[in-house]
Amino acid sequence: MPDPTATVTEVAGRRLRLTHLDRVLYPETGFTKAAVLRYYTLVAPAMLPHLAGRPASFLRLPDGVTGQRFWAKRVPPGAPAWVTGLDVTHRQETMRQTVVADLPTLLWAANLGCLEFHVPQWRERPELHDRLIVDLDPGEGAGVVECCAVALVARELLAADGLPCWPKTTGSKGLHLTVPLLPAPAERVAEYARQLARRLRQQLPELVVDQMAKQLRPGRVFVDWSQNNSAKTTVAAYSLRARPEPTASAPLDWSEVAGCRRPEQLVFDADAVAERVQAAGDQQAALADPEQAAALPDS
Template identity: 40%
Template sequence: MAALDADKPIQLEADGRVVRITHPGRVLFPDIGATKLEVARYYLRVAGAILPHLEGRPLVLHRFPKGLGGDGFYQKRAPKSRPPWVPTATLTSPANPDPIEYVVGGSPATLLWMVNLGAWEMNPWLARADDPEHPTHLVVDLDPLGGEFQEVCEAALLVRQELEGCGLAPWAKTSGKRGMHVMASLPRRMTYPEVRELLAAVGRTLDSRQPERFALEERIRNRRGLIYFDSNQNGYGSTIAAPWSVRPTPTATISRPLSWEEVARCPAPTLFTIRTV
């Protein structure tokens, strides 16, 4: 886009709706020069892949209005100035009885509207808005704690084995940063405490077999060479970056799903960006 047109709004069509993109030439990722328009077009390309992971789920907006070079902040409440076609759901929580109206994912137009807000990282709940007490998935976040990504891949394969032993069908994705998320659909209606109890047992098993590989407690997470088995995100209202979501990194990496064959080959997570997918 020519510099002269950088601030001129444009309109993009998504699923029969026209969405206005203001400041399309605004640079969101200064290190690579990626603009708001480039991010919007990325989401149009991957809409068919990412939307099943957002549909019907409350979203927490992670906003960077001025791009990665500016301040970012999280926003739970849906903006009052949203278009009438942006779906929302009003929910409460045990910790906060005050109702909060969340944006609910599910359409390409909503993706574009969020990008225009500066909310280009997609963070859905593990549960759907119509049944917020019961997650549809569980997640284990594997953090290398200063080690190499190869160690994360090896740990993910071990987590896979344990989850399969629990009767689950796990799958993996890069976190978009240094780690990996191992996720699994839940075959029955489970509460968050039940999920955490299950994962605590899985973590204890892994730690007992390979204490030199896994760390289960946050207090020892800085011990170099261990992989932090983090299941703390399995709680009411907690979110995880969606598969195919852009992450706030200098090179606009994404959280990319991997086959288990790919996990065994262990490609560098930095390979997956809005420009390479």
């Protein structure tokens, strides 16, 4: 049904038709689609470099977090001609996926009800990864405090291998550490991640598991090394999450990781993340700096 209150606006020279701006997408807080669009506008300068060149997967919730949700990968029919894409071969087909290259594309996607933006660890060529992700996923009875303890040890192990890393919240219960790489074969990156998970389990046997089996995970942190598979995606820095409240994946300073004693210390809603960006810019800007990219150690 057409939206009689739709607004037509121009963003960076592109014409956008924004609809249902008063629709409440997060009922517990009253956070509307207009608020979502405002949030993504505020964080776009920091967020866009983390999306550039990467085929995006969208988690769409047109009616909000209590309504239907579905994943969208391909560029939808009727997309503006200026929306850029990348042909990606999946198991059974090749599809054109959106590359969120600019603010108009980011807002166009958000207007479709895309709350979460996920991207792979590669650009252009899935066989070459330019990022390594250490995904710390707490099991039942554990949380972000335990993830921080694991993150500090992971940072030491990575540094010993000449690999700097930057932390961020997932916007849920866990943490991500991101390592910028000189492009390396996907298989090598995945194997390094698997070995890193094993080393973390050996150093922290009471806290870390490196297998997905759920019976092993209560009270521990699962190091999900499989996130480095070319077919997998990870929630992008600054993406909102489809949770009861509009939390977002927030880049962190290492002092915040080291000082975390309570889970609520590392929970950031949209307003808090936007304020952090306004005050300090992108705390993960180094990930887009080619000078920071490091080579994987020889196996």
